[in-house]
Amino acid sequence: MTTTSNLLGKPINRVDGRLKVTGEAKYAAEFNVPGLLHGSVVSSAIAKGRIKKIDTREALAIPGVLHIFTHENRPRLAWFDRSYRDEDAPSGSPFRPLYDDKIVYSGQPIALVVAETLEGARYAASLVRVEYDSHSPETDLRARREEAYEPREGKGGYEPPPKPRGHADKALARAAVRVDAEYSSPVEHHNPMEMHATTVIYETDGMLTVYDKTQGVQNSQQYISKVFHLSPEEVRVRSPFVGGAFGSGLRPQYQLFLAVMAARELKRSVRVPLTRQQMFTFGHRPETVQRVALGASSDGTLEAVIHEAISETSRFEDYIEVVVNWSGLLYQSDNVRLNYKLVQLDNYTPIDMRAPGAVLGVYALECAMDELAYKVGIDPLELRLKNYAERDQNQDKPFSSKELRACYRQGAERFGWARRTPAPRSMRDGKQLVGWGMATGIWEAMQQQASAKAVLSIDGKLIVSSATADIGTGTYTVMTQIAADTLGLPVEDVTFKLGDSSLPKAPVEGGSWTVSSVGSAVKAVCEKVRERLFQLARKVRGSPLAKASLDEVSFVEGHIRLTKEPSRAVSLTEAMRHGEVLSIEEETLALPNMPKQSRFTRCTHSAVFAEVKVDEDLGTVKVTRVVSAIAGGRVLNPKTARSQILGGVVWGIGMALEEESAMDQKLGRFMNHNLAEYHVPVNADVQDIDVIFVEEDDSIVNPLGAKGLGEIGIVGVAAAIANAIFHATGRRVRNLPITPDKLL
Template sequence: MSQQPQSAVGAPLSRVDGRLKVTGQAKYAADHDIEGVVHAVVVDSSVGRGRITGIDTRDAEAQPGVLKVITHLNAPRLAYHDTPAGIRPPGQRLRVFQDDAVRFFGQPVAVVVATTLEVAQHAADLVRVSYDAEQSATDLNDSPAQDGPRPFTQPYSRGDAQQALASAEVRKDLTFRTSRNHHNPMETHATVARWNGDKVTLWDKTQHVLGTRNEIASVFGVPPENVRVLSPFIGGAFGNSLRTWPHVTIAALAAREVGRPVKISLTRRQMYFTVGYRPAYEYKLSLGSTRRGRLTAMTHEMKYETSRYEQFWEANRALGQMLYAVPHVSQTIQIVPLDVSTPLWMRGPGYSNAAFAIESAVDELAHELGIDPIELRLRNEPAADESTGQQFSTRRLTECYRVGAREFGWSRRNPRPRSTRDGDWLIGTGVATGCYDVVRGQAQAHARLDADGTAVVQSATHDTGTGTYTSMTQVAADALGLAVRQVTFRLGDSAMPPAPPQGASQTMLSVGSAVQDTCDKLRQQAITLAVEDERSPLHGADAGDIVVRGGRLHVKGNPTRGETYRQLLARNNRTHLEARGSYTPEAESRFSMYGYAAMFAEVAVDARLGMVRVRRMLGVYDAGRIISPKLAESQAIGGMVGGVGAALLEHTVTDHRDGRIVNADLADYLVPVNADIPDLKAVYLEGEDYRADPIGVKSLGELVQIGVAPAIANAVFHATGRRVRELPITAEALL
């Protein structure tokens, strides 16, 4: 922890980019109108599996303004070099317009490029594609025998779970199912591509500018330095912009083929087919315990969908291994290859599915044993991470529950299901644990302090709406001893110092630590310049005794002895000072590092109609040091809203006859609206975790959604006495 005064970090600041957004000045991917830009519209397959037998583009090409129609019949062969996959799943990625195979419904089979969007849309409707269609397999529970479930990872075990289950005083064998969910951010995917010789610039919606740069370089066989990716603003993503999807390659290909900049904007419908989703799950869980509520065994059998061409993976094992003290544990995971596009991580990936199963099962056990659900969890609180033997860096889950129980009024709860009514409504309360690991990545940053006393800091990171611009400005301002208004943070450019993708709750930790290191180095440069300058009031002072506040360097405890950055640089004829810093986590941590949450929910269920309404929610979080309380509050509210959607509304419906998604729009794919959302409250425990990283933060963005759905499901059981083990919870399940 720096001795620098901390006035920006911890302050509830409004977003520094807020004015740009509310006045419409913030430019998202599709807002970039590059000179000479033309428009491209993708034609999607209308079968779920098979081969293309013909494409008739004559009517489309005859339309005035159409520049070209590209299909596998006339597309150039692309390099698709085998490079390290990075965050791509194992397998062979979809190769755009390189063959006649159809692998899923909605796969791009052609693209029309025209001078206006309207012409391109009309011409795309005129492209006629014929197929030799085959029966597609899209049902998780009905896959072909030759492509049935297969192990994805080595099974995990400790102790002898089967023997412990057989001898357990209490045993429960349960099966849970979760539906496929789609990310549905406000901003749909879009890309603008412009070539200049063998160099290409992409304005793209991406959570990983460096990943997009590397992918496009490998696809087109050009050096990575020939690709520049710009993504200064992102209108939400929730994970579906973490990899480079086919439309990005199509935009770059079309731009090269027609010799003009090309813009592609996917429709809302197309977002359901080609840019990822949370996969459907089946989760079988068995647990054993003593009659006093001590868990003795757990077995976890997970099965979820992937595409045939890639083996999607996500972190879904940790909670079953470390959340509770359980001596005997076994886990197996199977993936089911289907005729679908590849899934992708969606907020709280893997952990959300596991939390629904585990936290629902623990609640069932508590009810059967007649033990309060919070008390049962506390009885099984581990002293260390039993999956690794490591001590926790910090673990304040017990405190989360105690604070939450007090704030929520848990002690007033009648434990008997169906015991509380409000007119026609059955009232219930539920609780669940949230947990997410601390993911850390290498990051770098650059900072420049100008002679006018202002600073510019930059890194190739991202802001999906999480507030990166603001939180990094706060860290930089305190490290440099400047006011927030004197610091500008820049991001979203692959030409900037490298940073990891904005996913897995790693940005604040990784990039924030790099920004801290960079600005510390820059401040030390200025201090060294001052103490070595005979004309400075600080000449000869101990550099370790000097702090900076409000742009003025002075001896700690003696603010009268000092000078400003502006005075220092002007006297030394310096236009600026600059520094580059970094953060590199240790290869192997000595501690088990997670963020934790206790989630509380109250629901009302119509006794006759089965309709569920969430009446209030509370989340209490152990997320380390909170850099920006206002942003953290926003994250928690957003996570609870997403959890309400997963619990009660969101469900992708597939017609298994051909793989068509029936509800591929926001009219039929239900997401929470204002009327669905009640009073939401978030409490963050004060504290920090400097074992995790130099700035003391932990997981936050993913954490806040994990545990929401099971808390609601447990509240529904308490209200109705009926246990629902499938998400979303529908009225039909409660009638």
Template sequence: MATTNLHVGTAQSRLDGPAKVTGTAKYAAEFKAADLAYGVVVSSAITRGRISAIDAAAALAVPGVIQVFTHENRPRTAWLDYNYRDQVAPPGSPFRALHGPEISFGGQPVALVVAESFDLARHGASLIRVTYEEEVPNTDLAKNREAAYVPPKKRSGIKPPPDPRGDAEGALAAAPITLRHEYKQAVEHHNPMEPHATTVVWEGEGKLTIHDKIQGVNNTQGYVCSVFNLKPDDVRVISPYVGGAFGSGLRPQYQLFLAVSAALDLKRSVRVVLSRDQMFTLGYRPETIQTVALGADEDGRLQALLHEAVAGTSTFEDYQESVVNWSGLLYHCPNVTLGYKLAKLDTYTPADMRAPGAVTGVFALEVAMDELACATGIDPLELRLRNYAERDEGENKDFTSKALRACYAEGAARFGWARRTAEPRSMREGRELIGWGMATGVWEAFMMKSSARARLSIDGSLEVACSTADLGTGTYTILAQIGADALGVPIGRVRTQLGDTALPEAPLAGGSWTAASSGAAVELACRAVSEQLLAFARRIDESPLANADLAHVTFVDGEIRLASDPSVRVAVADAMHAGGVETVEATETAKPSLLTSLRYAAYTHSAVFAEVRIDEELGVVRVTRVVSAVAAGKILNLKTARSQILGGVVMGIGAALEEESMLDHNVGRFMNHNFGEYHVPVNADIHDIEVIFVDEHDDKVSPIGVKGLGEIGIVGTAAAIANAVHHATGKRIREIPITLDKIIA
């Protein structure tokens, strides 16, 4: 079937945009239910220890307070480790809210107050009195570094560091130019606009409809069924809109357990919403300490590379990221040793946060490469070209495609990199020092098994549907574009349905795999519909398409046309009349190619160029220009794709200069647990950002040639900014965020 790309590859506004700007889009805490009760979580006042007594009498005496759930009276569940289902859970024993008196992290939920109104529940929560036996918390990663360990079990989907190649230590000792430095990434907390929330609608007879803040409704359904021993037919999860996520909504969080537990016990609908303060008890990028050592010859060609990382995790789960792996594949080097360890801390388990592991590991590697450029006197861009990797040397595989050279060239040209003077502090304007820095970005190009349904009606309307989520990335729109082109339907006549376990099962939205996975499934489903339509068209008496096969027709403007002669055609409506149907429907499943994954490595690449201006006296940094050149295979929607990279760059600016969750190790608590003190970029912080999509054809990475864009925009951005700060000031800062105290120290 030949496809006419009238929509795919163009700039289309988001189909869900009007619903969001008019307020008709509903989020997890906005669905209504009869007889709805409200739950408010009471958080622990200590970080480590146990509850010795809990007094709920005053709260229960308040008229309108229905129940107070604690570890002493929590409803019985079927929750055991072996039947716990969470698609992205790391190895270990998952956190169980109200399971016992032990306190494992600051802000741990110790009670749920349920009342007839939110205000009554909040008032009741303020009356709960808890007595603790407190222990000294252990939250300092640096002090636990020596006790770090290699995780005994691999986290599903996270590759451990590849085996060493060559003799990295020996080559480092023999190299004429060497460096070895330590790099640090502070804890960053997710701060989505929509807090974690769950509305559980009691449908009677043990049946539940759940509205949850989640990036994959099937994950919530599997979790609830396994924890509460329920049947999937009795648990429907609906989450059509997600108010910001990028990893914070991958896992079911404790408000889901509490809301479902209360609803089942009380046999009525219950809503639980976490406060902004409580959002800081979960959902964060872990603090990581890294050591990178590079050895090179006088021409800057790498001879040795060592990269080791130690990251924090909770005491009950081994959360893992691919932090050091990027160093084994991004540059050509014959001698490489990579290592990754974890340290147990009295914190909640970290969470995936936009490009988890890559943001951290690539920052260290790319700053180290900039330091090598300075040590060798070679331009940072030229140094990367001299060490360009033609294949993935870590896994000994060819790339499905790699247009990184073009990213370097087009990004540098647009940025004006050739005008850069090499000497630090050599560029200024008035009282501002000007710095130009660059870095490479890389992220895996995934495809996951995904199912989707296409349903074409005789009136010319098309519905495409699957259970994945749209995090604000444009999934509603790109799936409509694919369907519109496949069946020749105007995009305004396409309806996309997402975020419902009643729809064909698709993977949760994350890892930049949604477009490749669900997009391929939609295309397959539309192809199956087109096969049925052509079969109907061939049944028509004296049909002009009687001898046509699918490979030689196109679907355009509600017609099936012979590709070689568009005047030979049959109206789709006539074909459906001939088949005696009002609708044609198909559900298909797209799967990644096992052979391709065995033979090839698939990655999205980018080149990031950044300009900073720094007030020499005050140390205030402004990122005044960023150019991000990205190679990501086929671009489905130029408008939403550009927005993805813009958003990633903005998050990268936040990581580089502002975002830091500050732990007071004396009490083991994050102290800046609010928007007033946890700083994120605002409009005044963001200046010119230019996005370039480099042409890249890839016929191996996925059936539709798509690589994904959700993560790549942030990778390398912090490193480019850090390198620009060094170029402006001559001061090398190896710890992010780069706050003004570090600049003027």
């Protein structure tokens, strides 16, 4: 049995691990009922234009095909007259599948074939004949960059970059040492292992139970309710397991709408899965072009920082990321100017992808800092320490905690940074050029309001619930730990329920705020149960706790013990039995302490050190070592936390060397829409990754003192690798990914 004293901070195994490795964990496309119908989406073959004619006769003739939905016969919905926005939608008019004959991006869903079998639906979908009036799409960000505009403040919740401080352009012009360079990053697609799918169970009374791949069941429920004019009680959305999402499940994707529409019209249960190719037809990390200009004195003191970014969005929504703000936050400088602009293209709207904005902006900044270090002639780590920001100059606030110096020190020691020879091409291993590079990482430490419910039964079993998600990050496990630790119960006696819209309200799982937000709610609701239990225990005949106060007792191993005399105790079941209470049920809402939190800037920090080996003849790059030192507040489970950082580092390797969605600008279509040609790191690409959690105490961020770790693991990794490649080769590549052709 797992010990129940001080469970937080212990590397507890995943409580859902057995279900996953045995195949018992069921995902959105795996729920079956008798008579289930199957839908296959027909995607547009053009990126811009109109549908002149859509012929479904041949497809409808296939045995088992029941119906084909198009813009010509889809049901009338109020949503088509009003643009209902989901919780995570940017400003603008959300895309509405089958709305009319207009094509606004390549791969747009233009029909849904519903049949008795998935194979029949897919075959029939291939027989739908479409004639288009095609127009030339505009999908090239660089070609349209002169059309870039600044988003309006307040539009879709957008807050512009901080106002300029000092006189950055003048300071840059007179600086003794200058770097002024352009960096670019391509479109990336999320590509989780589980593809998006929705299974709608049509109940006999017309109620809907919807199994959706989502990072927010209540967001999907709200979306369905608004679009189809249903009460929340008529729709229950469930998502007990998610096979990776990385941001792709933050917004309801079009298969959810199509599946619900078909189920309601046909009064049958319907499943609509997307293919791997169709995973490239919604949302992506946006392409960016960034200018970073740094000015410094001859000793490396930053005198000017300018960061300008141009990013893409769709024609119908303004998608905005926080790309440039980090450059006014990460280092001390009195002269800073930041600017962010958008260009509308004939693409689908980008969507949040792991560490949105930061992973792009920090990449450019950290590469520029490396260039500055070489120009000044000092060690890249020394340059960062020289310009260390003790305070957030963007908002003129102190940090709630910041152990970045310790990250630098511990990471450098573990990596052996002191043995680095500074000159490019000065380190070798046979025919391999060896390079060492480093970078800083930063991400916000946020808390959202969240609710949780706890039910403790007289047999000592505890059920805690909240409508959050587990996208593979370990939410089930960490929430179980928090509850078990708070009430002194074995992990085996605690069950945490999530992924159900009928559970207490929780935010979408994203932004690295789930542990901070839902974890605080779990802790708070279990503390309410503690108080109830303690009052019952005091009333037990002859109770050793009769004159004690709550802060004088400990909840350990199913007992309430006097902290100073642990042998004097009352068991939880004894307290409930004496009070004739069969169960204790509590629910609570945990809110951020804004009066306290708003006085501080709350962030996680990291220092990333990378070693690469570059084949001198072929230009191939292998990342042989990475050390990532993380300051993320209190680490509740080192095992799941380490997995988060490992995953982030692996993605950072992919970002630096492999990942790129290649657009055919004439067709306006992503051409490598499969896992054979959209390259991600595989086992052979990943060598030694060392994760250090730096001790950090933060009583401001939330009652747990924990900062989120989902995003910080990837931030700075691509920059560290790019900087290591320069050190190895002497060649500075500023456009990702760094493929062999750019090094030859």
